[in-house]
Amino acid sequence: MAAAPETIARVAAPPHQGLWSKAFHKFCRDRAGLVGLWVVVLYAIVALGVWLGLWASDWAEVTGPKWGPVSAEHWFGTNLIGQDIFARALYSTRTAFELGLVVAVLSTFVGAVLGAFAGFFSGGWIDELVLWFMGVIDSIPFYLLVAAIAFSLGDSPYAMYIAMIATFWVGTSRLVRGEVIKLKELEFVEAAHAIGLSEVAIIFRHILPNTFHILLVQATITFVAAIKSEVILSFLGIGIQDGMSWGLMIAESTIEVLAGFFNNFIAASLLMFGLVMAFNMFSDALQDALDPRSVR
Amino acid sequence: MLEVRDLAVEFDTEHGRVRAVNNVSFSVNAGEVVGLVGESGCGKTVTGLSLLGLVPSPPGKVVHGEILLDGDDLLKLDEAGMRRIRGSEVSMIFQEPMTALNPVLTVGYQMTEVLRLHKSLSQQQARHAAIDMLGIVGIPAPSKRIDEYPHEMSGGMRQRVMIAMALSCGPKLLIADEPTTALDVTTQAQVLDEIVRLQHQFEMAVILITHDLGVVAQTCQRALVMYCGQLVEAAPINSLFASPLHPYTQGLIGSIPRIREHKIERLPVIEGMVPDIAALPDGCHFADRCNRVQADCHERSPVLTPSADAGAVACWHPLEPQHD
Numbered sequence: 066m067a068a069a070p071e072t073i074a075r076v077a078a079p080p081h082q083g084l085w086s087k088a089f090h091k092f093c094r095d096r097a098g099l100v101g102l103w104v105v106v107l108y109a110i111v112a113l114g115v116w117l118g119l120w121a122s123d124w125a126e127v128t129g130p131k132w133g134p135v136s137a138e139h140w141f142g143t144n145l146i147g148q149d150i151f152a153r154a155l156y157s158t159r160t161a162f163e164l165g166l167v168v169a170v171l172s173t174f175v176g177a178v179l180g181a182f183a184g185f186f187s188g189g190w191i192d193e194l195v196l197w198f199m200g201v202i203d204s205i206p207f208y209l210l211v212a213a214i215a216f217s218l219g220d221s222p223y224a225m226y227i228a229m230i231a232t233f234w235v236g237t238s239r240l241v242r243g244e245v246i247k248l249k250e251l252e253f254v255e256a257a258h259a260i261g262l263s264e265v266a267i268i269f270r271h272i273l274p275n276t277f278h279i280l281l282v283q284a285t286i287t288f289v290a291a292i293k294s295e296v297i298l299s300f301l302g303i304g305i306q307d308g309m310s311w312g313l314m315i316a317e318s319t320i321e322v323l324a325g326f327f328n329n330f331i332a333a334s335l336l337m338f339g340l341v342m343a344f345n346m347f348s349d350a351l352q353d354a355l356d357p358r359s360v361r
Numbered sequence: 362m363l364e365v366r367d368l369a370v371e372f373d374t375e376h377g378r379v380r381a382v383n384n385v386s387f388s389v390n391a392g393e394v395v396g397l398v399g400e401s402g403c404g405k406t407v408t409g410l411s412l413l414g415l416v417p418s419p420p421g422k423v424v425h426g427e428i429l430l431d432g433d434d435l436l437k438l439d440e441a442g443m444r445r446i447r448g449s450e451v452s453m454i455f456q457e458p459m460t461a462l463n464p465v466l467t468v469g470y471q472m473t474e475v476l477r478l479h480k481s482l483s484q485q486q487a488r489h490a491a492i493d494m495l496g497i498v499g500i501p502a503p504s505k506r507i508d509e510y511p512h513e514m515s516g517g518m519r520q521r522v523m524i525a526m527a528l529s530c531g532p533k534l535l536i537a538d539e540p541t542t543a544l545d546v547t548t549q550a551q552v553l554d555e556i557v558r559l560q561h562q563f564e565m566a567v568i569l570i571t572h573d574l575g576v577v578a579q580t581c582q583r584a585l586v587m588y589c590g591q592l593v594e595a596a597p598i599n600s601l602f603a604s605p606l607h608p609y610t611q612g613l614i615g616s617i618p619r620i621r622e623h624k625i626e627r628l629p630v631i632e633g634m635v636p637d638i639a640a641l642p643d644g645c646h647f648a649d650r651c652n653r654v655q656a657d658c659h660e661r662s663p664v665l666t667p668s669a670d671a672g673a674v675a676c677w678h679p680l681e682p683q684h685d
Contacts, residue, residue, distance in 0.1 A: 252455050252456070253463045256523070259413055260448030260478065260526065261443075261444040261447035261479065262444070262474070270466075270474070271463050274463075274465045
């Protein structure tokens with residue numbers, strides 16, 4: 066008698082599979098996405114190695130002749146004052162990851178929280194305020210905003226970080242707001258009210274977890290956007306202030322290209338292209354895997 | 362135990378202010394199952410929601426009335442006070458078991474959340490209590506299924522989870538808003554039986570909101586019939602079905618298909634349309650569709666007056682009580 070329900074359960078229950086493990090299996094079937102992921106992981110290992118001081122720690126030292134050619138010792142040659150371009154390109158990977166991760170995590174967090182509150186209280190004053198902020202930030206040209214923040218912070222190395230976070234949350238926030246407006250009408254939100262949860266608890270514990278698929282994809286998109294923007298900002302001289310980055314390398318190469326020396330330019334462009342491309346492939350596959358509307 | 366007096370709820374709409382619940386008064390005794398019956402849009406769900414202070418505001422607003430739970434007026438409580446009532450003293454289960462559970466959280470998370478909110482339990486204790494509760498509502502292998510996500514369960518199973526959640530803190534009153542409408546017929550019967558069994562076991566009162574008179578006949582001791590935001594008849598089940606007093610109730614009962622009785626050409630219907638509640642006619646709202654209508658029906662609104670058989674009816678010309 067007691068065994069009967071057990072047997073039924075075993076037959077009826079499908080293999081235990083959460084939403085995330087389902088998405089994971091789907092992702093694993095996407096070949097381009099997997100290639101992208103492995104390339105990103107490779108870059109991440111390089112960045113981690115630099116951070117731990119395993120390699121490229123001599124990026125700032127003069128180790129060879131001026132404009133040295135590609136050789137076994139200097140894989141990408143040396144620059145104007147004899148620094149190893151390969152070491153500088155590797156070191157820049159760390160800069161890119163630092164920037165990408167910090168900006169992606171913080172701007173996604175800000176965007177998620179503000180978007181969720183705006184969406185949950187849509188039509189109310191919180192929504193109006195957040196929308197007003199979004200409108201204001203959207204109306205300021207990005208590069209002007211970075212320059213303004215950089216000047217006001219007295220050339221702080223964080224100026225670019227702050228400017229990017231202050232700008233990039235808007236896109237995420239708009240998406241989250243729209244999703245939350247849709248979610249809050251569903252019955253599980255009413256049910257959460259009916260068990261006595263407060264509104265803040267409902268937003269953080271019941272609604273935001275339902276937007277994680279959007280947040281994850283948005284974070285990867287922001288990561289790429291941050292890296293690409295860094296290159297342009299550093300090139301313009303309002304980006305990375307100390308250290309080395311692909312943008313600074315390209316800025317450096319402007320004099321060299323005129324003299325017919327392309328190593329700096331090619332090294333920085335190739336490495337950046339590889340990472341951005343791989344991240345985009347990864348991000349596309351992630352989006353497909355997490356899209357609740359697509360079937361298996 | 363629960364006493365609702367003169368409850369009125371209004372909504373702001375494009376067509377102006379609409380009264381969804383109009384001066385409704387009723388009471389529910391401890392351990393009693395009361396059916397709240399009516400067509401779509403007659404105000405039965407809004408009545409249920411207002412008992413928990415969950416009328417969406419804006420656009421909704423409780424205009425006046427009292428909701429006394431063991432003598433305390435719930436309408437006078439602030440939001441924090443109301444939150445302590447919800448889920449512990451008064452619980453609610455909803456129509457759509459498919460969407461009433463959060464799809465990205467496990468059943469266990471959602472169940473322990475209620476328990477920990479209202480009782481000071483540790484994570485472990487709450488988990489054990491949740492597993493016990495899932496067992497009580499008839500979910501096989503509860504200690505396994507507690508870690509599943511809602512999408513891994515069938516509709517009937519999810520409704521059982523909802524019931525388990527609603528009952529886990531031992532409420533005095535359960536409001537069940539069309540709990541079986543979204544389920545197929547066999548599951549419907551099982552879930553209803555379960556609700557009745559648990560109602561006995563937990564000695565709680567149940568307000569069963571439904572448009573299905575069959576469900577009412579099967580489970581309730583007393584029924585309240587609503588029409589256009591007003592209570593038109595309240596009566597014990599036996600006398601309601603044997604001898605309805607309000608012409609509307611009679612019409613509702615008459616339009617239930619009866620497959621075992623003699624063959625009929627057409628199912629009887631109540632003629633006409635439900636009036637737009639933004640532009641209700643004067644007098645009795647049912648007058649335009651009523652087969653017993655007389656001139657005074659259009660002039661004065663009937664009020665709910667007690668009748669024989671412990672019932673009450675809001676009609677100027679009610680049907681004669683029949684005794685068999």
